[in-house]
Amino acid sequence: MSAIASRITADADAVDHAVVARRARTRGWWYVAEHRIRSMRSYVASWFGLSIGEPFLFVMGLGLGLALLVDANQGAQGVDGVPYLVFIAPALMMASAMQTSANENTWGVFGGFKWFPMFFAMNGTPISAAQIVLGYQLATLVRVALPLVTFTAMILLLGLGDAAGALLLLPIGLLLAASMGFAVMAWVATQTRDRGQLSFIERFVVLPLTLFSGTYFPLETLPWFLHWIGWISPLWHAAELGRAALYGAPLTPLMALVHVGFLILLAVVACALSIRIFRKRLDR
């Protein structure tokens, strides 16, 4: 028995605590992401199924059904100058990125403080609150990337739009996921009790944004007094960028800047806010 004990001591000599602290200060965010990615492995099968199945269902279902109907009525270049499937493909992809990111940041963040208080456990190691926030979001982006890749593959496979432009959809989707993710994270981190309000994000934020952000029809189709929803919607900004990339939808350099700027600004502000809230909540 004493052999075990001395082995623990022997190994203890191998740990240099100054190095530990230095590494944690610079790479702590990565260790958080690594942990999250490792946790994902436990539901990797269903995750793969969702990441491949959902884009497939969306593109096939809408492409074979709704798109035929719309094109029959509007003509093959009837919506924004392209077939309907080409028009909605980038927006569907962005909507999926937004939903996945919002979902991860709702249940994962609330759970990390309450159900399985992982954030408090992480806080007991040398890493900081800011690193928890950044690492968590990095892992979310990894999670979002898989369905985005499937979407891109399907777009390329079906020959929708411009192949080179299709490759731009992935970074646009990740930027959207980051800005939406940090925004949801900042709000959820302020919530201490689950009284059903968490599902509001999905029903009263994500769903309306999907419906009113020009996903299924151009924003201009809506009455003018609803256009503001598009302007404050990260999804609309990302979808407009995606459409310009995929099939060259008209986009002035100024508007391109506005779309990208909006997404980056939201991501940065919400990230800073999340860090503040995490720091306060973890400092008990």
Add this chain to the structure above:
Amino acid sequence: MPTTASAPVIAATGLTKRYGDFTAVDGIDFEIAPGEAFGFLGPNGAGKSTTMRMIAATSTRTSGELSVLGFDPADHGPEIRAQLGIVPQADQLDEELRVIDNLIVYGRYFGLPLPYVRRRAEELLEFAQLTEKRKARVDGLSGGMKRRLTIARGLINAPKAMLLDEPTTGLDPQARHVLWDRLFRLKEEGTTLVLTTHYMDEAEQLCDRLVVVDKGAIVAEGSPSALIRQYSTREVLEVRFGSARNEEAARGIEGIGERIEVLPDRVLVYADDGEAAMSAVHDRGLSPVTSLVRRSSLEDVFLRLTGRSLVD
């Protein structure tokens, strides 16, 4: 800034934590030497956990001085936690991961290389007597096993000091003894142990020295035996007359032993010779329903110092 052998591992002066109007920790002073097993004994809400969090630099102190392993927690949290093993009151294990993966993931937070963490995780599972459960899911473990896993997790970075917040609360007696045995082994290897408890037997078993805390303040300090010697008698006679008659019987006992304490369910007579006190009670024509003579414990010290018992 490595600490020398004689310098205290942790030192606090006037350490205070306030939450709004509420003062959780009220200007406490203490020093913990390397290799020492030091305890904070007190009831729930005495400020023990808050003190532990301030030591771990996860709770910012309101005022006072605090030095942990040569660093000030105010600006050197990572440097302090790199050297600490933290066992929080709630286990905070990742229930989505298997037993061994909980150790591996945690070890990575210390920037330790994966091959090293893997090897050490296996050793720690052996130490925590969880080798057979290495691939088990965490939510299937018993309370005692989860606690041992949390302790193993806290050891992954070969800490210089372990912070154990109520290590055995909620465990059955057998699980507690297994855990105490593991902690004893750590102590023998020279790991500094800092623990909080509201169990006097735990404090007596594990602590070289302890402070008794009540309402955020330290009310006494010393080794368990010294505290008992100072604040209590060698033995205690416990007599029960039935809850309705205890008060009245206590008046009849007055004068026997050094001191009398009347509790709702029994009367405690503090005397160096418990048997002699018992005969004296009988000589006065009093016949208790039950009686027992025992050695004084930290519970008696606490009762003496605060007028209340530890576990309400």
